Amino acid sequence: MTNIRTVAARAGVSPSTVSRAFARPEVVAEEARRRVFAAAAELGYQPNPVARSLAMGRTGNLGVIVPDIANPFFTPLIKEVQREARRRERSLFVADSDEHVRQELEVALAMARQVDGLVLASSRLPEEDIRAVAALTPVVTVSRVLDGVPAVATPSDRGIGQAVEHLLALGHRRLAYLGGPEESYVTPERHGALHDAAARGGLEVVDLGHFQPRYEPGVRAADLVLAEDVTAVLAYNDQIALGVVNRLTERGVRVPEEISVVGVDDTWIAGLTRPALTSVRVPVGRAGAVAVRMLADPAPGDGHAARESLATELIVRASTGPAPR
Amino acid sequence: MTNIRTVAARAGVSPSTVSRAFARPEVVAEEARRRVFAAAAELGYQPNPVARSLAMGRTGNLGVIVPDIANPFFTPLIKEVQREARRRERSLFVADSDEHVRQELEVALAMARQVDGLVLASSRLPEEDIRAVAALTPVVTVSRVLDGVPAVATPSDRGIGQAVEHLLALGHRRLAYLGGPEESYVTPERHGALHDAAARGGLEVVDLGHFQPRYEPGVRAADLVLAEDVTAVLAYNDQIALGVVNRLTERGVRVPEEISVVGVDDTWIAGLTRPALTSVRVPVGRAGAVAVRMLADPAPGDGHAARESLATELIVRASTGPAPR
DNA sequence: ATGAAAGCGCTAACAA
DNA sequence: TTGTTAGCGCTTTCAT
Numbered sequence: 001m002t003n004i005r006t007v008a009a010r011a012g013v014s015p016s017t018v019s020r021a022f023a024r025p026e027v028v029a030e031e032a033r034r035r036v037f038a039a040a041a042e043l044g045y046q047p048n049p050v051a052r053s054l055a056m057g058r059t060g061n062l063g064v065i066v067p068d069i070a071n072p073f074f075t076p077l078i079k080e081v082q083r084e085a086r087r088r089e090r091s092l093f094v095a096d097s098d099e100h101v102r103q104e105l106e107v108a109l110a111m112a113r114q115v116d117g118l119v120l121a122s123s124r125l126p127e128e129d130i131r132a133v134a135a136l137t138p139v140v141t142v143s144r145v146l147d148g149v150p151a152v153a154t155p156s157d158r159g160i161g162q163a164v165e166h167l168l169a170l171g172h173r174r175l176a177y178l179g180g181p182e183e184s185y186v187t188p189e190r191h192g193a194l195h196d197a198a199a200r201g202g203l204e205v206v207d208l209g210h211f212q213p214r215y216e217p218g219v220r221a222a223d224l225v226l227a228e229d230v231t232a233v234l235a236y237n238d239q240i241a242l243g244v245v246n247r248l249t250e251r252g253v254r255v256p257e258e259i260s261v262v263g264v265d266d267t268w269i270a271g272l273t274r275p276a277l278t279s280v281r282v283p284v285g286r287a288g289a290v291a292v293r294m295l296a297d298p299a300p301g302d303g304h305a306a307r308e309s310l311a312t313e314l315i316v317r318a319s320t321g322p323a324p325r
Numbered sequence: 326m327t328n329i330r331t332v333a334a335r336a337g338v339s340p341s342t343v344s345r346a347f348a349r350p351e352v353v354a355e356e357a358r359r360r361v362f363a364a365a366a367e368l369g370y371q372p373n374p375v376a377r378s379l380a381m382g383r384t385g386n387l388g389v390i391v392p393d394i395a396n397p398f399f400t401p402l403i404k405e406v407q408r409e410a411r412r413r414e415r416s417l418f419v420a421d422s423d424e425h426v427r428q429e430l431e432v433a434l435a436m437a438r439q440v441d442g443l444v445l446a447s448s449r450l451p452e453e454d455i456r457a458v459a460a461l462t463p464v465v466t467v468s469r470v471l472d473g474v475p476a477v478a479t480p481s482d483r484g485i486g487q488a489v490e491h492l493l494a495l496g497h498r499r500l501a502y503l504g505g506p507e508e509s510y511v512t513p514e515r516h517g518a519l520h521d522a523a524a525r526g527g528l529e530v531v532d533l534g535h536f537q538p539r540y541e542p543g544v545r546a547a548d549l550v551l552a553e554d555v556t557a558v559l560a561y562n563d564q565i566a567l568g569v570v571n572r573l574t575e576r577g578v579r580v581p582e583e584i585s586v587v588g589v590d591d592t593w594i595a596g597l598t599r600p601a602l603t604s605v606r607v608p609v610g611r612a613g614a615v616a617v618r619m620l621a622d623p624a625p626g627d628g629h630a631a632r633e634s635l636a637t638e639l640i641v642r643a644s645t646g647p648a649p650r
Numbered sequence: 651a652t653g654a655a656a657g658c659g660c661t662a663a664c665a666a
Numbered sequence: 667t668t669g670t671t672a673g674c675g676c677t678t679t680c681a682t
Contacts (some may be wrong), residue, residue: 003659014669019661029667044460049438050378051659054674059375061439069419070400078394082421086428091435093418094394096407103411110416113374114386114439135369215597242597249599272540272567274574274599328675339653344677354651376675379658 002043011039022047053114062090062295063115064288065108067122069096071213072267073237076285077121077142084292090116097124101183105129112136117295119288120144124183138298140291140306142284144185150294150306152287156186156264157193159280159312163234163262164197166278166314171323172232172260174204176225178218178244180236182210187236190264194234206230211240218243226251231259231323238263238270238279245273245319256321266315275318283310327368336364347372378439387415387620388440389613390433392447394421396538397592398562401610402446402467409617415441422449426508430454437461442620444613445469449508463623465616465631467609469510475619475631477612481511481589482518484605484637488559488587489522491603491639496648497557497585499529501550503543503569505561507535512561515589519559531555536565543568551576556584556648563588563595563604570598570644581646591640600643608635 008015013032020028021036028036039045053059062085066074078094085092095111097104101124108125109132112118117138123130127146133139134149141151167175177194180187187210198205208224211217218240225233225244235241241263245255255261255275263270266281290308299306333340338357345353346361353361364370378384387410391399403419410417420436422429426449433450434457437443442463448455452471458464459474466476492500502519505512512535523530533549536542543565550558550569560566566588570580580586580600588595591606615633624631 004661005659015659016661016669017667019659020668023661027667032667046434046438046461048379048659049435050375050384051674052661053375054373054379054676055659055661057674069394069403070397072395072397075395078421079423082423091432092420093436094421095417095419096403098404098407107416109371110374111418113371136371215593246597246599268540269594269597272571272594273597274571329677330675340676341653341678342651344675345652348677352651357651373675376658377677379660380675380677382658 002045004045004047007036007039007043007045010043011035019047058116059114060090061093061115062117062119062292063093063095063111064119064121065095065097065104065111065123067097067099067104067124069094071239072269073265073282073284074121077288079288080285081119081288081292084289084296088292088296090296099124101125105133108133109136119291119295121284121288122184122186124185138295140294142287142291143282145307148305151308152290152294153307153309154282154284154287154312155193155309156190156280156282156312157196159264159282159314160190160193160234161197162314163278163280164194164201164203166316166320167232167260167262168201168203170260170321171325172203173323174206174228174230175232175234176206176208176228176230178208178221178225178233178235178240179210181212190236211236213237213239215239215243219247222247222251225259226253232262232320233259234262235264237265238267238277241277241279241319242269242273245275245277256319258324260320260323262320270315270317278317278320279315280312281315282312286310327370328373329370332361332364332368332370335368336360344372383441384439385415386418386440387442387444387617388418388420388436389444389446390420390422390429390436390448392422392424392429392449394419396564397594398590398607398609399446402613404613405610406444406613406617409614409621413617413621415621424449426450430458433458434461444616444620446609446613447509447511449510463620465619467612467616468607470632473630476633477615477619478632478634479607479609479612479637480518480634481515481605481607481637482521484589484607484639485515485518485559486522487639488603488605489519489526489528491641491645492557492585492587493526493528495585495646496650497528498648499531499553499555500557500559501531501533501553501555503533503546503550503558503560503565504535506537515561536561538562538564540564540568544572547572547576550584551578557587557645558584559587560589562590563592563602566602566604566644567594567598570600570602581644583649585645585648587639587645595640595642603642603645604640605637606640607637611635
């Protein structure tokens, strides 16, 4: 093993000088620095990050945990978190909890002490567990708010309100709602936002139950929708909406001529399907960037945990149209 | 800070005993163990993984680096690597190189010493860089083979051969090929496989150049395809193929009645689009699982680097049909 | 079964 | 500017 002492010996300096040469080259004399780097190069030496972390009490890493790395909703978040981490010369570790609360805790605990901060996206953990993690390392939650933990919120009321408004303007009066998984933190939030907006505007909502945020449940949901007397559907997310659209089309029901479909998340799939999907955009990429900023440049603590909020908005595409008469 | 010494003091034992209580509870006496865990619980103590790593010379982590976490091609890989890692009680860190060689090296080097092994998927790094990383930590490459480094190969010849056979049987005689990015390791491999199979079967191939593996380049490619006198298209991957299909449809060209389209990768998108995409399946999930196995249970070194190879196969869906006459 | 002591590779006062 | 020294928190011989 080639450690700092071997390099020091070879360069004819002390270990501290080697350490300094790597950490703050400007404080070591030209000549010494040259010799250190020469020796390091010959030996193929790189400082050991684990030892460095132990000595400094910080790792230089940031972490982000998402429920499902395969869900396109989270990729902009990961990408932006990564970009912001890079800008600050931090490495980013991503972990996936597989939509599984138990695993999420394990993964979070395993990661917590190996990073200087953790972004928890759409966490399903019970409050106490989040706090336990937050006790080990600085945490910022995204799309989940709880007392005492810094958070970036992405409330759906605005975007969902716009969706309701949009459908009403198109003449729709009865809407089927495909809700999200019961365990998810956002499920009641979206449900509430919809019912508030619908009540205000006079749109009747038929709740069709809970669905996992994937394509196949959407396929299943489509038939339930057809059994109801509705002209529009709002799905918990784009994947479900896509399943609905495809199944409706298969059954010969035209979208949007006969039924309008609205998704939520505005993932990149929404723009690629035919008809392209009208969807509520959740600015999760920006949320990630903001979260890293909060982690890396913590605001002067005024006693309260930091809070940011980013609004959602409706993106209209081809899957919504005038209600049939 | 609550470290091993505080816990030891509190429990009235030595640090070694605390260490043992956590690492191999069976070797410490019932009574001592009880006291240690009690003390740990009261103090909220968890062994510090960084210190443990330094002392043991191993971290308990595994890493995987993919070119683009947002590319659905890689998500089965990540999921399977994760599953295998979990089974072995290792944490998994994922990193994304953003399709950028420079970043890939940085990310790999940053990760290398914080994990006990690294899976490098579809790496674009020059050989020397991969070897440099492999010198720091055990590495297994996926879909990239080089001397002296364990690898899981996913050669495309079989699947592409089946695609050519399929198209010939459907009466196609002239095929447009949309190649992958020039920097990618697989680009020439797929190109070669296609030309070999085409030459054997008597299919004429029109090379339309290099395309980034994303949707938009596929849209652009569609118009190039229409300018050629072909009845079928093979795209480097599903995303490109999807762009082609959508653009063709927009221009009023029916798929597959007028033009057949074949993708590669068989990502989950392939099954969701209309028409569903015929595609060459690359078993990248299994490849990931195998890679972890090679990392975690290394075969008795017989001098050669380990090698596995998983075959590709054509999945026929609705985007291919008989050639128009 | 337990403890003392040395050491993993590095950083950071402190002195020189 | 550089070296000496003392840790960072844990594991692991080696004694007892």
